Each structure stands twice: as C-alpha cells, then as structure tokens.
Amino acid sequence: MMPETPPPLPRHDWALFLDFDGTLVPLADHPRDTSVSEALRHLVARLAHELDGAVAIISGRPVADLEALLAPLDLPLAGVHGLEWRDTSGGYHSAVAHPERLAACRDALADFVAGHDGLHYEDKRVALALHYRGAPELAAECRHFMAEWQQALGDDVETVAGKCVIELRPAGVHKGTAIARLLDDPVFQGRRPVFVGDDVTDEDAFREVNARGGLSVRVGDGKTAATYYLESVKKVLTWLEHLPSRPT
Numbered sequence: 001m002m003p004e005t006p007p008p009l010p011r012h013d014w015a016l017f018l019d020f021d022g023t024l025v026p027l028a029d030h031p032r033d034t035s036v037s038e039a040l041r042h043l044v045a046r047l048a049h050e051l052d053g054a055v056a057i058i059s060g061r062p063v064a065d066l067e068a069l070l071a072p073l074d075l076p077l078a079g080v081h082g083l084e085w086r087d088t089s090g091g092y093h094s095a096v097a098h099p100e101r102l103a104a105c106r107d108a109l110a111d112f113v114a115g116h117d118g119l120h121y122e123d124k125r126v127a128l129a130l131h132y133r134g135a136p137e138l139a140a141e142c143r144h145f146m147a148e149w150q151q152a153l154g155d156d157v158e159t160v161a162g163k164c165v166i167e168l169r170p171a172g173v174h175k176g177t178a179i180a181r182l183l184d185d186p187v188f189q190g191r192r193p194v195f196v197g198d199d200v201t202d203e204d205a206f207r208e209v210n211a212r213g214g215l216s217v218r219v220g221d222g223k224t225a226a227t228y229y230l231e232s233v234k235k236v237l238t239w240l241e242h243l244p245s246r247p248t
C-alpha cells in the first residue's frame with residue numbers, strides 16, 4: 001500500500017539510517033556518474049554532529065565506494081546491503097567467509113555483458129550486480145541469466161532485484177540485519193530508529209524499524225512496508241535540513 005503522509009520533523013533522539021542512491025542522490029545512467037555535492041556532505045556532517053554520531057548510510061554499494069563518494073566524512077556504513085560494514089570506530093567487517101563462492105559466475109557474467117549492448121556489471125567482491133538501465137528491454141533475459149546462476153550455485157546464494165539491477169549474493173543478510181547490528185552499538189542504542197529508502201531492497205529495513213517502533217520513510221512510488229512517504233530526493237534533503245541545531 002502507498003503511504004501518504006510526510007514524516008514528522010527530524011529529532012535529536014533518532015538513530016538515522018539513510019539509503020544512498022535514489023534517497024540522498026538522484027539515480028544516474030551509470031553508478032560511476034554519481035557524485036556527492038558539498039551541500040550534501042555538509043548536511044550529512046551536520047546531522048551526524050547533531051545526533052551525536054547516530055547516523056549511518058545503509059547502501060547496496062560497496063563500503064569502499066561509499067567511502068570514496070563521501071570522503072572525508074567518516075560515518076558508520078553498511079555496504080552491499082549489509083554484507084560488509086564499517087563500524088562506529090572505523091573498523092571494516094565482512095559477513096562473507098568465502099567470497100570465492102561467486103567466482104564461477106564472474107567470467108560468465110563478463111561474457112554475458114560483453115555480448116549485449118547497454119549492459120554492465122559491478123564486481124562488489126562479495127556480490128555481483130548486473131545492470132540493465134542502458135537496455136531495459138533485456139530485463140527478463142538478465143533475470144533469467146542470474147536465476148540460472150543462483151540455481152547452479154545453490155540455496156546459500158540468492159538473487160535480489162533493485163532498480164534496473166539484479167544482484168547475486170550470499171543469502172540471509174539484508175539491510176534489516178545491518179540496522180539491527182548497528183542498533184546494538186552504544187552510539188545508536190536507546191534511540192528511535194528511522195530509515196529512509198527508495199527501493200525494493202529497502203523493504204527489509206522498513207520492516208526492521210517498524211518492528212522496533214521506529215519510523216520508515218519511502219522515497220517515491222511503489223508498494224511498501226514504509227509508513228511515511230516523501231516524493232523525491234529533493235524533498236528528502238529539505239526534510240532532513242529541518243533538524244534544528246542544538247544551542248551551543
């Protein structure tokens with residue numbers, strides 16, 4: 001069901017979890033076309049300062065990608081939908097003991113992409129993503145290719161679909177588990193969890209914060225478990241800017 005209400009204004013007692021693509025930055029033709037403006041960097045830094053560090057980015061992008069895009073900010077980050085993360089002390093962790101599990105698919109994926117104009121793939125080391133934004137007519141063929149590899153590799157691997165992308169990754173970890181892990185950290189503990197996201201892969205996170213009495217905010221249209229709605233990236237940024245500064 002589509003939520004219709006805009007969320008309440010941001011508060012200092014929140015634990016704020018933000019998706020990246022489609023939430024903080026608009027979608028682009030290619031992942032490498034995305035950049036972070038000084039204004040966005042400044043906004044996120046201010047939010048982290050006002051919330052005493054209880055702000056994290058929860059993304060499908062690898063942690064290294066997020067670090068490069070957001071530098072010099074040193075926020076906690078969950079990458080590849082929670083398969084890897086940077087904790088509140090800056091330590092890197094991975095939930096994947098055997099990244100070589102996907103090796104068999106890597107070369108086949110490179111060949112598949114080379115044989116189809118408009119496709120490209122992202123090697124996230126612990127996951128493989130097949131992008132078809134440049135050839136939407138190939139969506140079904142891409143889904144079929146990744147589903148066959150999932151079946152070949154077995155049930156401990158799953159496919160997950162996002163916006164013009166299908167990902168092959170180890171099963172059982174998602175943005176909801178990423179948020180649950182961060183909420184055990186003293187920096188986030190005792191705060192009301194709030195998650196903002198725009199995609200199907202954000203639904204696990206909406207369910208997690210809903211179950212904890214938090215707030216879930218969906219950006220843009222679509223069937224969702226989120227209870228609040230904002231129309232666009234621009235509206236998200238304007239809403240976040242409403243967090244008041246504490247008196248110094």
Ligand SMILES: O=P(O)(O)OC[C@H]1O[C@H](O[C@H]2O[C@H](CO)[C@@H](O)[C@H](O)[C@H]2O)[C@H](O)[C@@H](O)[C@@H]1O
Pocket residue numbers: 019020021022023026027028029030031032034058059060061062122129131133162163164165199201
């Ligand atoms: O969880 P997110 O932070 O929203 O990341 C989801 C995926 O974002 C990127 O792909 C998406 O954005 C690209 C750039 O705008 C766009 O070209 C692509 O079609 C989208 O699917 C990123 O490349 C993926 O790794 C993330 O999983």
